Amino acid sequence: MKKITVFLFLFLCVNIFACSVPVFRYALERWHPDPYAIQLNYNTPHTNKLSEILDTLRTFDYDYSFIIEKIKTSEKSPEINLLYPKTSGLKTNVWEGPMTVNNIKKILDSPARREIARRILGGDSAVFLLLEGDNEKRNNEVAVSLMKNISIIEEEIKLPHEYADIPEEDLQIYDTNIVFKLSMLRLSNTNSDDGILINMLIRILPDSIPKDSYPIVYPIFGRGRMLTAMFAKDITARNLQGICEYIAGECSCEIKVQNPGIDLLFSVDWDSLIEPGINLDAMLPPLAGFAEFAPVKNDTNFTEVKTVKSKNKLKIWKNVIIVLGIIALGMAMIKITKK
Numbered sequence: 001m002k003k004i005t006v007f008l009f010l011f012l013c014v015n016i017f018a019c020s021v022p023v024f025r026y027a028l029e030r031w032h033p034d035p036y037a038i039q040l041n042y043n044t045p046h047t048n049k050l051s052e053i054l055d056t057l058r059t060f061d062y063d064y065s066f067i068i069e070k071i072k073t074s075e076k077s078p079e080i081n082l083l084y085p086k087t088s089g090l091k092t093n094v095w096e097g098p099m100t101v102n103n104i105k106k107i108l109d110s111p112a113r114r115e116i117a118r119r120i121l122g123g124d125s126a127v128f129l130l131l132e133g134d135n136e137k138r139n140n141e142v143a144v145s146l147m148k149n150i151s152i153i154e155e156e157i158k159l160p161h162e163y164a165d166i167p168e169e170d171l172q173i174y175d176t177n178i179v180f181k182l183s184m185l186r187l188s189n190t191n192s193d194d195g196i197l198i199n200m201l202i203r204i205l206p207d208s209i210p211k212d213s214y215p216i217v218y219p220i221f222g223r224g225r226m227l228t229a230m231f232a233k234d235i236t237a238r239n240l241q242g243i244c245e246y247i248a249g250e251c252s253c254e255i256k257v258q259n260p261g262i263d264l265l266f267s268v269d270w271d272s273l274i275e276p277g278i279n280l281d282a283m284l285p286p287l288a289g290f291a292e293f294a295p296v297k298n299d300t301n302f303t304e305v306k307t308v309k310s311k312n313k314l315k316i317w318k319n320v321i322i323v324l325g326i327i328a329l330g331m332a333m334i335k336i337t338k339k
Contacts, residue, residue: 020160023259024125025178026251027222029274032064033263034085038107039069040099042078049078049099056101060108060267082107082196084204088262095199108267110194112187116220117268119183126221126247128184131201133214133232142215142232143186149237150182153244160250180248189214200264205229219243224266225256 038057042050050070057068078099084090097103116127128146132139161176187194189202201218202209213231220226227243246260 021251022125022159022178022180022248023251024180024221024247027225027256028120028270029276031222031225031256033223033225033266034087035064036066036085036094036265037069037081037083038066038104039071039081039083040078041071041073041075041081042099043073043075046078046099052101053099053104056104057108060105062267062269065263065265065267066108080104080107082265084200085263087257088204090204090262092203094203094265095196106193106196108265110197112185112191112194112197113224113264113266115185116224117266119185120221121268121273123179123181124183125180126182126219126227126244128182129201129218129220130184130186131198131214131216131218132186132188133211133216134189135211135214138212138232139186139215142217142235143184146217146235146240147184149240150184150244152237153241154180154182157244157248159248180244182244197264201226201229204262219247220264221247223268223270224264225261226264227261 040050040053054068057066079096080099080103081096082094084092084094095107112129116129119127128150130139130143130146157180159176159178159180187198189198191198201216205216209231212233215232217230217235218226219228219230227247230239230243
C-alpha cells in the first residue's frame, strides 16, 4: 500500500508540469543521450596504442554520448568493451574486441546511424528501423505493411496544438509549423559495417529469439532514442498507432529517465545542428529583477501574445500551491500507511 501511495503521489506531481510540446520535438532539443561506457583494457607495452585510441575518441566526443574507462590489465592483447548506459540497467556487453582505431570508429559511427541522424535532423519525427531476418520474403512483406501503416498514420495523426484545448500562452512554447513525418530504414542483420549497431539492438532482447520474430522494428526518435523493439507478429496497425500517438503527443513527463526507451550511441554534434523550435523563455517563469536585461525582440517562429506574463505568473503560482498541497497530502498518506 505504501508503494502504491508514493507512486500515485509522484505521478500526480509529474503530470502537473506537463507541457504541450510533442515528445519527438522535446526529445530532440532537450533530452541529451545517456552515455555508453567504452572500457579500454591495456597493459604497459601498449601505452602508445592507448594514446592513439584516446586521440581518436576525442574527435568523436559530441554531446557526452560516451565515457572512457581505462583499465590496466595483465592480458597480452588490449581489448575494448562497450557497455550500455548505466541508466538502462543492462549488464550485458554491447560489443567486445581488439583495441584498434578502426574498431573505435565502428563503435562510434556507422552508415545506418548516420542516415537516421540525417533524416531526423532533416525533419523526420521518427525513423522505423527494420532489422531484417533470413527470410527475404517475410522481410519484404513486413516492410510493405509497415510503410502502408505509417503512411496512413502520418496523414491522420494530430499534434497537440491541433487537437488539444491549449491556453493561448502555451501556443508560443513551440513552433506550430512543424509536421509529423515518419520514414522506414531497412538494415540487413548481416551488415558488417553496422555490426555494432546491430549488437546494440539485439543484445537488449532475450538470449533466444525464435526465427519467426524477424524482422524486428525499432522506432527511433530524438537524439537516437530507441522506444521499443517490435517483433514481426507485433507490427500491427494498432500497435504502430499507439507508438506514434506517444511520439507525437504532449510531453507529459519532461524528465527523460521517466520515459520509455533506451538511447543508442550516436556521435553527432546535435546542439550545433538542431535549429531550436522550442521557446524556452515561454516554458519558464520570468526571472525576477532581471527584466531590464531581456532584449525586446519579435520571434516569427512563435505566436505573438501580449498578455502572457501575467497569465504565466498566475499559472505558476497555481501549480506551486497545488504541488505543495499534494506534498502535504502525500506525506500524510505515507504516515497513515506506516501505522
